[in-house]
Amino acid sequence: MEVNVLIGGAAGQGMETIMNLLGKALVKEGFGLIYTKDYMSRVRGGHNFTRLRIAPGHPWTTLESIDVLVALNEETYLRHSDHLTPTGRVIYDPQLFNLPEGESRGVPVELKKLAEEAGGRVMANTVAVGALLVLMGLETSTVEELLKDTFAVKEGVAEKNITALKAGYDSAARSCSACFELPSKNQDGEKLFIDGNQVLGMAALASGCRFLSAYPMTPATGIMNYLAAKSLDYPVVVEQAEDEIAAINMALGASYSGVRAMTCTSGGGFSLMAEGVSLAGMTETPLVIVVAMRPGPATGLPTRTEQSDLEFILHSGHGEFPRAVLSATSHEDAFYRLNKAFELADRYQTPVFFLSDQNFADTHRSVGLYDFSRLGYNRALAAEGDFEKPYKRYRITDSGISPRILPGQYEGEVVLIDSDEHDEKGNIIEDAYTRRAMVDKRMRKLKGLAEEMDEPDLYGDPHPEVLLIGWGSTYGVIREAVDALIARGIKTAMLHFSDLWPLPQKRLRSLLAEVDHSCCIENNAGGQLSRLIRRESGLSIDNNILKYDGRPFLPNEIVKEVQNDL
Amino acid sequence: MEVNVLIGGAAGQGMETIMNLLGKALVKEGFGLIYTKDYMSRVRGGHNFTRLRIAPGHPWTTLESIDVLVALNEETYLRHSDHLTPTGRVIYDPQLFNLPEGESRGVPVELKKLAEEAGGRVMANTVAVGALLVLMGLETSTVEELLKDTFAVKEGVAEKNITALKAGYDSAARSCSACFELPSKNQDGEKLFIDGNQVLGMAALASGCRFLSAYPMTPATGIMNYLAAKSLDYPVVVEQAEDEIAAINMALGASYSGVRAMTCTSGGGFSLMAEGVSLAGMTETPLVIVVAMRPGPATGLPTRTEQSDLEFILHSGHGEFPRAVLSATSHEDAFYRLNKAFELADRYQTPVFFLSDQNFADTHRSVGLYDFSRLGYNRALAAEGDFEKPYKRYRITDSGISPRILPGQYEGEVVLIDSDEHDEKGNIIEDAYTRRAMVDKRMRKLKGLAEEMDEPDLYGDPHPEVLLIGWGSTYGVIREAVDALIARGIKTAMLHFSDLWPLPQKRLRSLLAEVDHSCCIENNAGGQLSRLIRRESGLSIDNNILKYDGRPFLPNEIVKEVQNDL
């Protein structure tokens, strides 16, 4: 009742484009699916693969086991055939390589030849997708439609691809028929087929972000690409900065002078932004910083996933100032949560972080339509009459938040912000009294921020004995693990943090008091959330399940480890 | 039996030079003293002052109360006369301003006029020092000697200053005589008169540091100045980098290719180094990074003190890798401890931080001679025969430490280091297995590092009821507070951390179990050590005494707060 496909080959073989189309076509037809990528830090060659899982409802993770292996080269077969199910199938090109003796699961399709006949070798993928459709018992029509849409402007491309698709379909249809039963189609309305970076790009634009300054860096570049494409039609400026230092400082300038601004990067680029973060804190300038994490330190594994920058981001930038840290858990939630980041930044006039990672950024899922009316655009500016004249940018208030106006907004009023310690007007000071008052004022915002934090999501058994704790992009996989553990009779629940700082502790404290066993699951080597929990609450988590090889968790890994622990 | 002097005026009046000479002269004579600076972030004008305390033994802090106030301008008198003791004295220039009616403590000396007569207005300070000597019952001879030494090369300068000194002496001697009793001279041998930056500069040079790349930044510049001056006579290269990013990356290049290298900066500059720190971690390149803290965020209070970058430094740089963090507590200890930083960096092939702050950097004290034979220079390089050929820079070992050779050291062997994740040879990899092995290898060093950490210094009552915990430059002031509390009958001890990470916990755990009340004293707003302790040990400190107005603690502030708590 579910199908797991892996398609693998070298970088530059154009797998992505066609798999994106296939995914979209399936979602259009009503299937629930997830589509993930495993790619190398190179442009051509090497070994890349993508996984597609079509399962009842809307699956949260792809799995290791493979029903259909599309092997665009022999390496793919050799690396992955161990995980092919006994009843699985291998689509391969017999002109490129032969399957080993005794391998009976082969579906030979002359990918290269058919592609060349259709108009070019690059379409071997398209041929393969045609064959894949046969195995899943589907027609080519929806993919054909999408091909026409996608390549509408590039003359002849759609036609050639359709030829290739059909050739693959026909070829496979000659040697076999549908051998996998797809799950039944969902009846829950229209669904988007969208990846994490697109969710964030769209959320930023729909939150009124009007300036993105950034420097390309995997896996954050997709956000930049999204907004750049939209800048043709929407009032948003995307500027490729000369470096990440410029990126954050530009964004701060734009925010100061009145627009919602954002920057996005990954760990290395973010390191260069630390001083700018501190400037945002001192000048009380709203800013949303998206960090799409990847394995470090230094250049690390540029195209892979990790959750290892949490502690760095919590403390990044010298000196002390309030910040909020939110994270991307699911495609459903991230859209609204990035909007929340913009709202908090404006209301608290301070930097707000949004943590994503490669796993979230590059994963497509079928998700329901978003409700744009739930998005906020409250700039939290002081109206005429709501601020003292002459205007004081840093007026000391009980909440720590000073009334904010924009430069140029009111005749006769100027707005002065300062990276030195300053008085209410924004002028440099050095005396102890004002310094203390300003630190206290800034720090008071933390109290307000703490009240804004959402308690972590609770899922699973209502009276759990085992509690799995996680944050960020592990949401889906832990959820699937919880289901599996419950199915095995273990009363399990998941407590999953979207909002990380100030750390919401209520639900955590009450659950930890109840359960027999707690376990923190993180894609890092340090157990960073686990440490944060102990620092903030004094409570220790019983065990950490940590993975730091650059790959996302699989549900069965978690299930196995939890069972071992018990 | 002790004398507290404050000399105040505008920036650029040349107070420092002459006060440095006076301090040195007093130490030469056998007095124990401390000399601190309070200065503004400007070059001329404003209000700067320095304090000198001469007390039995070797005092740890200066105090608020003033015996002699040297008021180079009226502002100094107005700001500080509140703290002048009833039997105190004010040296002032009656031609500049008059003391208020009823102020009987004045010692008028025509500073400006006498200075001009001696050869120039700038020598008003020298005149004042002459007067000061009278009040303390001292002769001018030692200062005279030092003036001759110091200005040996600048023709006439020494003579003019001596004239000024004597004029001040004679003028004061006419109106008053010695009115303060100095403590008896110490009989504990020759003493240095040295400030924190000089201690660190000398320690670096004597540790074999041969390259300092840095960018000027208060309060770290003094270290750069020290080493630059020495580069004329010693094999050390000091390079002013174009920015802090260059500074740390240059130092890494030098370290890789074979010398002990260091960089120094303050918070803002350090923010820019975060990516380089991560590179040091990934490439396993030894590096000593001195961060002289000042109040943040952003530019903050450039010439003042704070301990607010601990958490940032503990987590700076994206990704996870081992590091050690040490700190400057006393002038006595810091010399050896910076050497330890170099030793650890070489032995563990990883970045080692040394935290100083403005309070430590700019404070002179009388301290005993250092024992240079206690300094280590163990480069921990592999000898021929101790490494496999062809050489593998990242050989996986039990300790996590790979045998290290230098580029160019052995014919036929090359050394490859890489910021990407890599294999034993240093070549880029992407597979999960090698990645995991390399993370584990690097992280294993933490175990070794943990064993190198010194337990915190314990001082005070052997069976304390109250435990004061601190780190870094608060050593002296907490120590004086402990003495004062004990004198008031409160059984108090101090537990003071020099080595901060990996956090040594033995002594801490056993003491926290014993005492009735624990209190962490930090020059920051967050209580950062206190949080670290809870994170690492699960133990909570009862109370934090925090100061974040840019000024160092005074002993009586601590005493009062502790008493309030009890």
Add this chain to the structure above:
Amino acid sequence: MTCKAEHYMTGETAWCPGCGNFAIREALAGALAELGLAPHQVLLVSGIGQAAKIPHYIGVNGFNGLHGRALPPAIGAKVANTDLKVIVESGDGDSYGEGGNHFMHNIRRNPDIAHFVHDNQVYGLTKGQASPTSEPGMKTGVQVEGVMVSPLNPLSLALVMGAGFVARCFSGEKDHLKATMKEAINFPGYALIDILQPCVSFNKINTHGWYKNRVYFPEIQAPQDWTAAMDLSRQWGDQIPLGIFYNKPHRTFEESRAALKGEPLSFRPFNPEELSSLQNDFL
């Protein structure tokens, strides 16, 4: 609402008596007044250093940012509100040293920003280290054997990077400075004035007298001649030319961005609901 020059001068300065910064401040105040720019219409962006304290002493909108990072926020601020007259003012260390990368790349962008560099050929605030423009041989606490590297020539560099307006002034020629500032502020695009400025506390070489004896006003035939401008920019030593060496507008950053036409972005209304059609891409 516009003001007289005096009215732009606010706050108590922390500069040394005799410093060239004072004249630069007066020239700026004069230029703003004569251009009839009201305080709320102007934004002054700076980094950190003695020069960079200027936003505290001129009563317009101010962004006193990080050392070396004056240009990036200026661009951002301009994007958000194209109605603002944006002026960047900072030191030579700030602009050409720590901020060198932004200097180069913002010239390429050509935003409509005037950039006034107080070039005292030294790091003033941190007490006298060499700056990128320090004279070879200058001894300092760090450059103990004297500066060993050749100075950076900001004007040649700006020309090579494609700047449309390149000028040199001297704080001791205040009227010329003020007039040049006005031209720079009105220039459509990035306009650089490198302002020679004595630092009485730390630069004992390039004193007021040193500059005074050397500066002259060459007759500039065609400030559209790049080669001639390059030649002038490279003159240094006994004769130091002042003036606008190059003045030739080209397409600005703002002109090249569709989104920047019309009302400033900061003041355009917005309603998230109207964007729900963005989802169509993913259906």
Add this chain to the structure above:
Amino acid sequence: MTCKAEHYMTGETAWCPGCGNFAIREALAGALAELGLAPHQVLLVSGIGQAAKIPHYIGVNGFNGLHGRALPPAIGAKVANTDLKVIVESGDGDSYGEGGNHFMHNIRRNPDIAHFVHDNQVYGLTKGQASPTSEPGMKTGVQVEGVMVSPLNPLSLALVMGAGFVARCFSGEKDHLKATMKEAINFPGYALIDILQPCVSFNKINTHGWYKNRVYFPEIQAPQDWTAAMDLSRQWGDQIPLGIFYNKPHRTFEESRAALKGEPLSFRPFNPEELSSLQNDFL
């Protein structure tokens, strides 16, 4: 121990078939072999990018550092061991974009380092965004309306910053490239070669053919003529000159530092006890 060119080529490359990087690698291997430099005598420093993977493919000492930060460690490494032949090799984005500030200021330092920039006028590794040298109009995923800014001219810039050796090569002229590399490596001081390099995956404008049709070898009379060199460096478009435009040594960083005379610092013995007289300053 020296080797043949082939012996310097180690590891399996991750470049795209047809990429200009291959020829550059071969030229470098050839240059090293012909100069008789043994692997352990050479240090290759790079940043991050496709070009910057080179230390994995040439079997000498290697420092594959951070994006944009190839030059600073190279200087540091040279300070520590002046016997090493230090070569910096990286991409245009790395060298002129992220690393622009180091590029400028290291030219001023004039360390004895050869700097070879694989200038494919695009960000290759991150999949095709504009680099500082991209042609105006080039469309990318980020520059959706095409590049709007004028390209940075690395050779003019180097000349203005005072570089002593400035050359342009093309990966399609491998022998010339190899010969020029040898000269650059032997040049006493900072030597820049900007190497035009087709990127078959992302740069569809500046293809092999595009370059091939344009490059020529001008006769260079006197590579000590700065103005002539500046003129050559500014030629671009239908005719793109190749060659060593400027070649005039001046005092190097190493020569200006007393501590760098004699045995490399890395190998000098040291005993802390001998420094105890440092304390005399404080007595």
